[in-house]
Amino acid sequence: MNEGEQTGLATMRDCWITGGASFDLAPTAWKTIADDASADEQERRLLAIAAQALDVALRPAAPKTLKRRPPLPRLALPMLPERLRPLSRAALKHAADARRKTRVVTLIASRGFVLHPMDWMPVASDQNSPDVYAPWIDWQASLDGERHAPQEKLTAENWDEFYPAARRIALAEMRRSEPASARLLVEAKASGEPAEARLALVELMRFGLNPEDAPFLKSLSADRSGKVRELAGRLLARLGEHGRSIDGGPDDAAAELAAFISEGKSGFIRRRSIYTPAKLKSPAQEKRRAELFETCNLVDLAARFSASEPEFIGAWQFGADNNADILIARMVAASGSDATVTHMADALVADGGKPALFVLHLTPRLDSRRKRALVRMILKQANYLNAINLAEGIDAGWLEWDDLSNGSALAALRSAVAGNDDAMRRGADDMLETIGFLATATTAAKLIDEVVAAGMPPAAPSLSVLGLNAALAEHQSRTDT
Amino acid sequence: MEFDLKTIEALAPDQASLSAASKLTKRSNWPRLEKNEQQALIWGECQGSGSNPYRVVVDTGDHGYKCTCPSRKFPCKHTLALMWIAATAPASFAAAESTPEWVSDWLGRRRKTTPPPAQLPSGVAAKSIDEAARTDESAAVEDVAAVERREAAQRKRAEDTRQAVSAALDELDQWIADQLRLGLSGFVDGSSDRCRRIAARLVDMKATALAGRIDEIPARLMALRSEEKPDAAIRELGKLVLLAKAWRAAPDDPELKRLVSTSETREQVLANPDARRVESFWEVLGEKIESRRDGLVSHSTWLLDLKSTTPQFAVLLDYFPASAGRRSNAFAPGDRFDAKLVFYPARKPLRALVAERMGEVMSGAWPDFSLGATKDPLAGHASYQDAAPWITDCPLLLPPGAILVDDRGTGWWQAADDPQGIALPIAGAVNQTLLGLDLAATAALWDGARLDLLAAQSGFGRLDLS
Numbered sequence: 001m002n003e004g005e006q007t008g009l010a011t012m013r014d015c016w017i018t019g020g021a022s023f024d025l026a027p028t029a030w031k032t033i034a035d036d037a038s039a040d041e042q043e044r045r046l047l048a049i050a051a052q053a054l055d056v057a058l059r060p061a062a063p064k065t066l067k068r069r070p071p072l073p074r075l076a077l078p079m080l081p082e083r084l085r086p087l088s089r090a091a092l093k094h095a096a097d098a099r100r101k102t103r104v105v106t107l108i109a110s111r112g113f114v115l116h117p118m119d120w121m122p123v124a125s126d127q128n129s130p131d132v133y134a135p136w137i138d139w140q141a142s143l144d145g146e147r148h149a150p151q152e153k154l155t156a157e158n159w160d161e162f163y164p165a166a167r168r169i170a171l172a173e174m175r176r177s178e179p180a181s182a183r184l185l186v187e188a189k190a191s192g193e194p195a196e197a198r199l200a201l202v203e204l205m206r207f208g209l210n211p212e213d214a215p216f217l218k219s220l221s222a223d224r225s226g227k228v229r230e231l232a233g234r235l236l237a238r239l240g241e242h243g244r245s246i247d248g249g250p251d252d253a254a255a256e257l258a259a260f261i262s263e264g265k266s267g268f269i270r271r272r273s274i275y276t277p278a279k280l281k282s283p284a285q286e287k288r289r290a291e292l293f294e295t296c297n298l299v300d301l302a303a304r305f306s307a308s309e310p311e312f313i314g315a316w317q318f319g320a321d322n323n324a325d326i327l328i329a330r331m332v333a334a335s336g337s338d339a340t341v342t343h344m345a346d347a348l349v350a351d352g353g354k355p356a357l358f359v360l361h362l363t364p365r366l367d368s369r370r371k372r373a374l375v376r377m378i379l380k381q382a383n384y385l386n387a388i389n390l391a392e393g394i395d396a397g398w399l400e401w402d403d404l405s406n407g408s409a410l411a412a413l414r415s416a417v418a419g420n421d422d423a424m425r426r427g428a429d430d431m432l433e434t435i436g437f438l439a440t441a442t443t444a445a446k447l448i449d450e451v452v453a454a455g456m457p458p459a460a461p462s463l464s465v466l467g468l469n470a471a472l473a474e475h476q477s478r479t480d481t
Numbered sequence: 482m483e484f485d486l487k488t489i490e491a492l493a494p495d496q497a498s499l500s501a502a503s504k505l506t507k508r509s510n511w512p513r514l515e516k517n518e519q520q521a522l523i524w525g526e527c528q529g530s531g532s533n534p535y536r537v538v539v540d541t542g543d544h545g546y547k548c549t550c551p552s553r554k555f556p557c558k559h560t561l562a563l564m565w566i567a568a569t570a571p572a573s574f575a576a577a578e579s580t581p582e583w584v585s586d587w588l589g590r591r592r593k594t595t596p597p598p599a600q601l602p603s604g605v606a607a608k609s610i611d612e613a614a615r616t617d618e619s620a621a622v623e624d625v626a627a628v629e630r631r632e633a634a635q636r637k638r639a640e641d642t643r644q645a646v647s648a649a650l651d652e653l654d655q656w657i658a659d660q661l662r663l664g665l666s667g668f669v670d671g672s673s674d675r676c677r678r679i680a681a682r683l684v685d686m687k688a689t690a691l692a693g694r695i696d697e698i699p700a701r702l703m704a705l706r707s708e709e710k711p712d713a714a715i716r717e718l719g720k721l722v723l724l725a726k727a728w729r730a731a732p733d734d735p736e737l738k739r740l741v742s743t744s745e746t747r748e749q750v751l752a753n754p755d756a757r758r759v760e761s762f763w764e765v766l767g768e769k770i771e772s773r774r775d776g777l778v779s780h781s782t783w784l785l786d787l788k789s790t791t792p793q794f795a796v797l798l799d800y801f802p803a804s805a806g807r808r809s810n811a812f813a814p815g816d817r818f819d820a821k822l823v824f825y826p827a828r829k830p831l832r833a834l835v836a837e838r839m840g841e842v843m844s845g846a847w848p849d850f851s852l853g854a855t856k857d858p859l860a861g862h863a864s865y866q867d868a869a870p871w872i873t874d875c876p877l878l879l880p881p882g883a884i885l886v887d888d889r890g891t892g893w894w895q896a897a898d899d900p901q902g903i904a905l906p907i908a909g910a911v912n913q914t915l916l917g918l919d920l921a922a923t924a925a926l927w928d929g930a931r932l933d934l935l936a937a938q939s940g941f942g943r944l945d946l947s
Contacts, residue, residue, distance in 0.1 A: 013711065013712070013715065016661050016664070016665050016711070016715065017664060017665045017666045017711050018664050018666060019661070019662055019663050019664025019665075019666075019667070020661075020662065020664075021662075022661075040654070040655070040658035041654075041658075043658055043661045043662075044654060044657055044658060044661075044722045045722070047657070047661065047715060047718055047719045047722055048719045048720075048722040048723045048726070049719075050715050050719055051715055051716045051717075051718070051719020051720055051722075051723070051870075052719065052723075052866065052870055054712050054715060054716050054719075054929070055716055055720075055862075055866055055870075055929045056862075056863050056866050056867075059857075059859065059903050060903060060904060060905060060906060061903070061904070062893065062895060062902065062903065062904030063887045063893070063904070065887050065888045066885040066886070066887055066893055066895065066904060067885055067886055067887075068883060068885045068916070069913075069916035069917045070917065071917055071918075071919065072914065072917030072918055072941075079941065079942065082844060082942060082943075086582065116941060116942065117914045117917075117918070117941055118912065118914055118915075118941070118944050118945070121913075121914050139917060140913075457588045457589055458520065458580075458585070458588060459580070459584075459585035459586065459587075459588040459589035460588075460589050461589055
């Protein structure tokens, strides 16, 4: 289309927009085509020419403001084979929330693969996905595309060149191998970061926490952010350091909390102390007690009763008040020393029964061995099977067939699948999803056969994680521990 | 397999279904028949009246069934035919170790409820397999005079239709002239009512296909920014003028007839010796499912010819009533199969039917069509418009490029080696992940204003974008 035609088209267009005959405005060559017709026909012919001109002769021009994102980084693990992508999509689709989706992602990573970016992509704030996804998390968070995470070790000098997720992972790694260097870095850089980022940095101190960290953590008692002060206090408490003075004054929360706990004696020959939650008289008291359990540290509370942490937890009467038991378990998870946490977990798991389920609150602080012991214990007992869905931070792909078949879990699953009780079936669906994450590939394949034989449709969505797990075995590129 | 003809009689909703099913029991109707005895399942693909085969699965244990056809009769004739073949010619079913994904999907959704009925329900006597099987034989041998009478009546109907359509196009011409006189600004604002009125007139006057197209104009305009709408209106109305003129010049042209009044039947296309036939490997690029204002849902499945040296496309097009609910798809994006396609005759044949399906094909990258050599990514569109300027959506295979965003958040495709040149705006929201991927080739539909993405090849493999 020449310039004259372009001008003609533009004026004809304006004329048609407002309404009226455009014949006189048309380019000469176009007029010739429409010349010998009635007025309406002239307009129609010109319209047909204009339509083709717009369709073929004009090309959209790129706006100057077009922005390109930096290329999506390649990850350290290979992409899931194409054949398995439908299975992973089905498992992700069936996973109801972000936590369950993360479990699918973790299972796949544990077998040495990453997902296709169009099937799943972590969000910029993701802190729970496997470390291998850090480059994608930082890609999501990056806006300018200027920075590139360097390959070298994180230092105070190259601190700003790291994206937050890569920095977080590098620091966590450093805390495990060189805790002092990592602390010095956090000390040097944390104060310059906003409160949210500061909190995330201080939170990394939990890796390799040791008494040498105490002075730094104490210095945070003057931090501008209340959340940072609270976190530093809890970390100090884990080291056995008292967060607040135990003066018994009106502001002493530990003293107030201690008033909700009755101390008694037990045993005929060797009298020993026992601690029982006091009977509450009102929902307001319930509420206040919950607040106090959340804000106080275990070490301060134990000191109120002149007991060490393990002594206090050892003498706590589990089973007397369910709510109080949950609150104290959470308190131990938040501020108990490592020794107290493992002592409490071991004691409760050894006793079994319902109180052992309070160990679920401790799972973020437990090592793999203790988490596995907890899961095995739950699977042995038929009564609280559903509690397994609450367990957090457990490794993927280790549960053996014996763990399922020796206890009551398998029988319970089979009867729930075969029965007509919808609530039981839903519970079984959830369990199958969780076991799909925990099981070895062989166990997953066997379990599918079992529940299908019990009447579950072979393509039931609740078998999607188990199916993926079993299929991953064929492509496994890394042995799981 | 546990079917006897009495069971099929009992399950059939009426005698008409049985009779229809008997005609579908020919092996040639079923390009795929498989069974899995372990799971007591039989399934098959039946060439129905649509371009996509219907997928039918039956649980031989409890007589549960599912068919992708839009029939409101349960079980439908396809299901009954599948059972009928199972009862009379069980050897027709090939043994399969695993179930295809669509069968697994169905299994996953269903819960077995009741066991098969021990007793046949009342009313069985009213339906008879024998009678259904006789239907073909009893088709009376018509006498010559009757055939002539019927053909004469058909000619008369065709002539009446042609006159009615011609009158309809006169009305359309006048309507277009009126829109120009009144101003396209008003047309854009009131396109919904104005298009509905003329579409209703066109339906009355037997220009049904054209009416359907005009009914969709408001939605197409609505999808654009306000400053783009007048140009889009010029394009839409201008193409109608061209189509009307082309039809007047050749009212018997099959392509024009299809676009203005009615389409040929599947049988007519298959029987047409001039219809282009292509046997090749096909990849399902993607699907477009749109609810139309006339109450139909259009379901198009776009295919890429993997054996051709230049990018060649085909579209399988089905319409079904929206009230029939969402149908499960015959093909999933990314599927590859070996098939013979028959194209509806056209200047640039696109719409096709699957005449014969030979089997599945392994997945992989697209062939190298040397796309980088073409400087103009819209060259394919121009060639479609040269041959058939009334076409609205043209399939394209774009050269290496990337997706970028403007300050309003609209996505644009841009060629990798021409960052200052042409960029094509993308319809709808763009997946943010796509912005970080280099696209080696992108399949999309271009309607003159927006690019509707179907699929792409990238360093991360195939991307489903439809």
